[in-house]
Amino acid sequence: MKASSLSFQAAVLIVIAGMAWGLQMAISQDHSAHPAHAHLNLLGWVSLFLFGLYYRRHPALERDRRAHVQVWSWLVGTVVMAIGVGLVHTGTVSAEPLAAGGSFIVFASMLLFAWLLFQTERAGASARPAAAPAE
Template sequence: MSRKMIAGSAIYFVLGALMGMGMSISEDYTLSPVHAHINLLGWVSMALGGIVYHLFPNAAASKLGKWHFWLHMIGIPIMMAGLAAMLLTGDKAMIPIVSVGSVMVVAGVILFMINAFKHVR
Protein backbone atom coordinates (compact mmCIF):
# COMPACT_ATOMS: atom_id res chain seq x y z
CA MET A 1 0.00 0.00 0.00
CA SER A 2 2.82 2.42 0.75
CA ARG A 3 4.19 1.98 -2.78
CA LYS A 4 0.74 2.61 -4.28
CA MET A 5 0.28 5.74 -2.18
CA ILE A 6 3.70 7.13 -3.08
CA ALA A 7 3.28 6.26 -6.77
CA GLY A 8 -0.16 7.91 -6.76
CA SER A 9 1.30 10.98 -5.07
CA ALA A 10 4.00 11.18 -7.75
CA ILE A 11 1.32 11.29 -10.45
CA TYR A 12 -0.43 14.16 -8.68
CA PHE A 13 2.93 15.91 -8.15
CA VAL A 14 3.59 15.88 -11.91
CA LEU A 15 0.03 17.04 -12.65
CA GLY A 16 0.31 19.87 -10.12
CA ALA A 17 3.68 20.96 -11.47
CA LEU A 18 2.43 20.90 -15.08
CA MET A 19 -0.65 22.89 -14.10
CA GLY A 20 1.51 25.46 -12.32
CA MET A 21 3.80 25.76 -15.32
CA GLY A 22 0.84 26.06 -17.69
CA MET A 23 -0.76 28.78 -15.57
CA SER A 24 2.54 30.68 -15.43
CA ILE A 25 3.10 30.46 -19.17
CA SER A 26 -0.44 31.54 -20.01
CA GLU A 27 -0.62 34.04 -17.15
CA ASP A 28 -4.12 32.67 -16.49
CA TYR A 29 -4.55 31.65 -12.87
CA THR A 30 -8.23 30.71 -13.06
CA LEU A 31 -7.47 27.14 -12.05
CA SER A 32 -5.29 28.03 -9.04
CA PRO A 33 -7.69 26.31 -6.61
CA VAL A 34 -7.48 23.09 -8.65
CA HIS A 35 -3.67 23.38 -8.71
CA ALA A 36 -3.54 23.85 -4.94
CA HIS A 37 -5.89 20.93 -4.22
CA ILE A 38 -4.02 18.58 -6.54
CA ASN A 39 -0.76 19.45 -4.81
CA LEU A 40 -2.08 19.24 -1.25
CA LEU A 41 -4.61 16.41 -1.46
CA GLY A 42 -2.81 14.47 -4.18
CA TRP A 43 0.91 15.02 -3.79
CA VAL A 44 1.41 15.90 -0.11
CA SER A 45 -1.39 13.95 1.59
CA MET A 46 -0.84 10.80 -0.40
CA ALA A 47 2.95 10.93 0.03
CA LEU A 48 2.57 11.32 3.79
CA GLY A 49 0.03 8.49 3.83
CA GLY A 50 2.50 6.33 1.92
CA ILE A 51 5.19 7.07 4.49
CA VAL A 52 2.82 6.20 7.34
CA TYR A 53 1.87 2.95 5.62
CA HIS A 54 5.55 2.12 5.09
CA LEU A 55 6.32 2.70 8.76
CA PHE A 56 3.23 0.80 9.95
CA PRO A 57 2.67 -2.26 7.74
CA ASN A 58 -0.38 -3.37 9.76
CA ALA A 59 -2.14 -0.16 8.77
CA ALA A 60 -1.11 -0.66 5.14
CA ALA A 61 -2.41 -4.25 5.10
CA SER A 62 -5.80 -3.35 6.57
CA LYS A 63 -9.01 -2.93 4.60
CA LEU A 64 -9.13 0.63 5.93
CA GLY A 65 -5.83 1.36 4.17
CA LYS A 66 -7.09 -0.03 0.88
CA TRP A 67 -10.35 1.91 1.10
CA HIS A 68 -8.46 5.07 2.01
CA PHE A 69 -6.25 4.70 -1.07
CA TRP A 70 -9.08 4.08 -3.54
CA LEU A 71 -11.40 6.76 -2.17
CA HIS A 72 -8.56 9.27 -2.40
CA MET A 73 -7.42 8.20 -5.88
CA ILE A 74 -10.93 8.24 -7.34
CA GLY A 75 -12.32 11.17 -5.37
CA ILE A 76 -9.62 13.71 -6.23
CA PRO A 77 -10.05 13.53 -10.04
CA ILE A 78 -13.84 13.72 -9.72
CA MET A 79 -13.65 16.71 -7.40
CA MET A 80 -10.99 18.47 -9.49
CA ALA A 81 -12.78 17.89 -12.81
CA GLY A 82 -15.96 19.38 -11.37
CA LEU A 83 -14.11 22.30 -9.79
CA ALA A 84 -12.20 23.03 -13.00
CA ALA A 85 -15.38 22.95 -15.07
CA MET A 86 -17.13 25.23 -12.58
CA LEU A 87 -14.23 27.71 -12.51
CA LEU A 88 -13.91 27.77 -16.29
CA THR A 89 -17.61 27.99 -17.13
CA GLY A 90 -19.14 29.47 -13.99
CA ASP A 91 -21.73 26.70 -14.18
CA LYS A 92 -23.03 25.98 -10.67
CA ALA A 93 -24.43 22.67 -11.99
CA MET A 94 -20.93 21.30 -11.35
CA ILE A 95 -21.38 21.62 -7.57
CA PRO A 96 -22.82 18.09 -7.22
CA ILE A 97 -19.79 16.64 -9.03
CA VAL A 98 -17.41 18.58 -6.78
CA SER A 99 -19.44 17.39 -3.79
CA VAL A 100 -19.30 13.70 -4.77
CA GLY A 101 -15.52 13.85 -5.15
CA SER A 102 -15.19 15.80 -1.90
CA VAL A 103 -17.26 13.28 0.04
CA MET A 104 -15.10 10.46 -1.31
CA VAL A 105 -11.87 12.21 -0.29
CA VAL A 106 -13.18 13.14 3.16
CA ALA A 107 -14.42 9.58 3.69
CA GLY A 108 -10.94 8.33 2.76
CA VAL A 109 -9.35 10.77 5.19
CA ILE A 110 -11.69 9.64 7.97
CA LEU A 111 -10.81 6.01 7.24
CA PHE A 112 -7.13 6.96 7.40
CA MET A 113 -7.72 8.49 10.83
CA ILE A 114 -9.54 5.39 12.08
CA ASN A 115 -6.77 3.23 10.62
CA ALA A 116 -4.15 5.30 12.41
CA PHE A 117 -5.94 4.91 15.75
CA LYS A 118 -6.33 1.15 15.24
CA HIS A 119 -3.02 0.13 13.69
CA VAL A 120 -0.37 2.79 14.30
CA ARG A 121 1.42 1.78 17.50
Protein backbone atom coordinates in the same frame (compact mmCIF):
# COMPACT_ATOMS: atom_id res chain seq x y z
CA MET B 1 0.70 -3.98 -3.97
CA LYS B 2 1.48 -2.46 -0.58
CA ALA B 3 -0.65 0.53 0.44
CA SER B 4 2.49 2.68 0.72
CA SER B 5 3.74 1.77 -2.77
CA LEU B 6 0.35 2.58 -4.22
CA SER B 7 0.36 5.93 -2.38
CA PHE B 8 3.87 6.90 -3.48
CA GLN B 9 3.37 5.94 -7.13
CA ALA B 10 -0.02 7.63 -7.40
CA ALA B 11 1.28 10.76 -5.63
CA VAL B 12 4.21 11.21 -7.97
CA LEU B 13 1.98 10.77 -11.05
CA ILE B 14 -0.46 13.31 -9.64
CA VAL B 15 2.21 15.93 -8.92
CA ILE B 16 3.54 15.60 -12.47
CA ALA B 17 0.01 16.39 -13.71
CA GLY B 18 -0.38 19.14 -11.08
CA MET B 19 2.92 20.80 -12.02
CA ALA B 20 2.06 20.61 -15.71
CA TRP B 21 -1.24 22.30 -14.85
CA GLY B 22 0.66 24.98 -12.88
CA LEU B 23 2.97 25.60 -15.82
CA GLN B 24 -0.02 25.82 -18.16
CA MET B 25 -1.63 28.42 -15.84
CA ALA B 26 1.59 30.41 -15.58
CA ILE B 27 2.31 30.36 -19.31
CA SER B 28 -1.26 31.26 -20.30
CA GLN B 29 -1.40 33.89 -17.54
CA ASP B 30 -4.85 32.55 -16.70
CA HIS B 31 -4.84 31.53 -13.03
CA SER B 32 -8.58 31.02 -12.73
CA ALA B 33 -8.26 27.27 -12.06
CA HIS B 34 -5.71 27.77 -9.27
CA PRO B 35 -7.90 26.38 -6.43
CA ALA B 36 -8.18 23.12 -8.37
CA HIS B 37 -4.43 23.01 -9.00
CA ALA B 38 -3.82 23.78 -5.29
CA HIS B 39 -6.08 20.96 -4.09
CA LEU B 40 -4.81 18.48 -6.66
CA ASN B 41 -1.26 19.07 -5.43
CA LEU B 42 -1.95 19.32 -1.71
CA LEU B 43 -4.32 16.35 -1.55
CA GLY B 44 -2.85 14.28 -4.37
CA TRP B 45 0.83 14.87 -3.73
CA VAL B 46 1.44 16.06 -0.16
CA SER B 47 -1.37 14.26 1.68
CA LEU B 48 -1.18 11.05 -0.34
CA PHE B 49 2.58 10.87 0.13
CA LEU B 50 2.07 11.41 3.89
CA PHE B 51 -0.41 8.51 3.97
CA GLY B 52 2.24 6.43 2.20
CA LEU B 53 4.85 7.32 4.82
CA TYR B 54 2.46 6.34 7.61
CA TYR B 55 1.66 3.00 5.98
CA ARG B 56 5.36 2.33 5.35
CA ARG B 57 6.03 2.91 9.07
CA HIS B 58 3.21 0.54 10.07
CA PRO B 59 3.66 -2.71 8.12
CA ALA B 60 0.54 -4.29 9.63
CA LEU B 61 -1.52 -1.82 7.59
CA GLU B 62 0.31 -2.41 4.31
CA ARG B 63 -1.93 -5.31 3.22
CA ASP B 64 -4.99 -4.25 5.20
CA ARG B 65 -7.97 -3.98 2.87
CA ARG B 66 -9.17 -0.85 4.66
CA ALA B 67 -5.88 0.92 3.91
CA HIS B 68 -6.27 0.06 0.22
CA VAL B 69 -9.84 1.34 0.21
CA GLN B 70 -8.56 4.50 1.93
CA VAL B 71 -5.82 5.14 -0.65
CA TRP B 72 -8.04 4.38 -3.65
CA SER B 73 -10.94 6.49 -2.39
CA TRP B 74 -8.56 9.38 -1.67
CA LEU B 75 -7.10 9.05 -5.14
CA VAL B 76 -10.47 8.94 -6.91
CA GLY B 77 -11.97 11.69 -4.70
CA THR B 78 -9.00 14.00 -5.28
CA VAL B 79 -9.11 13.63 -9.06
CA VAL B 80 -12.91 14.05 -9.21
CA MET B 81 -12.71 17.08 -6.88
CA ALA B 82 -9.91 18.71 -8.91
CA ILE B 83 -11.76 18.22 -12.19
CA GLY B 84 -15.00 19.58 -10.67
CA VAL B 85 -13.36 22.61 -9.02
CA GLY B 86 -11.34 23.30 -12.17
CA LEU B 87 -14.45 23.26 -14.34
CA VAL B 88 -16.46 25.42 -11.93
CA HIS B 89 -13.68 28.03 -11.73
CA THR B 90 -13.37 28.17 -15.51
CA GLY B 91 -17.07 28.78 -16.08
CA THR B 92 -18.79 25.36 -16.12
CA VAL B 93 -21.01 25.88 -13.10
CA SER B 94 -22.87 22.62 -13.82
CA ALA B 95 -19.74 20.73 -12.66
CA GLU B 96 -20.54 21.69 -9.07
CA PRO B 97 -21.77 18.14 -8.21
CA LEU B 98 -18.37 16.76 -9.25
CA ALA B 99 -16.59 19.19 -6.91
CA ALA B 100 -19.01 18.37 -4.10
CA GLY B 101 -18.93 14.61 -4.73
CA GLY B 102 -15.13 14.53 -4.81
CA SER B 103 -14.99 16.57 -1.60
CA PHE B 104 -17.27 14.17 0.26
CA ILE B 105 -15.26 11.19 -1.01
CA VAL B 106 -11.98 12.64 0.31
CA PHE B 107 -13.68 13.59 3.57
CA ALA B 108 -14.94 10.00 4.00
CA SER B 109 -11.48 8.71 3.10
CA MET B 110 -9.92 10.93 5.77
CA LEU B 111 -12.38 9.58 8.36
CA LEU B 112 -11.29 6.06 7.38
CA PHE B 113 -7.63 7.08 7.74
CA ALA B 114 -8.39 8.60 11.16
CA TRP B 115 -9.98 5.30 12.24
CA LEU B 116 -6.95 3.29 11.06
CA LEU B 117 -4.53 5.74 12.70
CA PHE B 118 -6.31 5.81 16.07
CA GLN B 119 -6.62 2.02 16.08
CA THR B 120 -2.93 1.61 15.21
CA GLU B 121 -1.69 4.17 17.71
CA ARG B 122 -3.75 2.70 20.54
CA ALA B 123 -2.71 -0.87 19.73
CA GLY B 124 0.92 0.28 19.57
CA ALA B 125 0.66 1.88 23.00
CA SER B 126 -0.80 -1.24 24.63
CA ALA B 127 1.60 -3.60 22.81
CA ARG B 128 4.71 -1.74 23.94
CA PRO B 129 7.10 -4.30 25.49
CA ALA B 130 7.44 -4.26 29.23
CA ALA B 131 10.66 -2.82 30.64
CA ALA B 132 13.56 -5.27 30.53
CA PRO B 133 14.16 -7.00 33.89
CA ALA B 134 17.08 -5.67 35.91
CA GLU B 135 20.25 -7.75 35.63
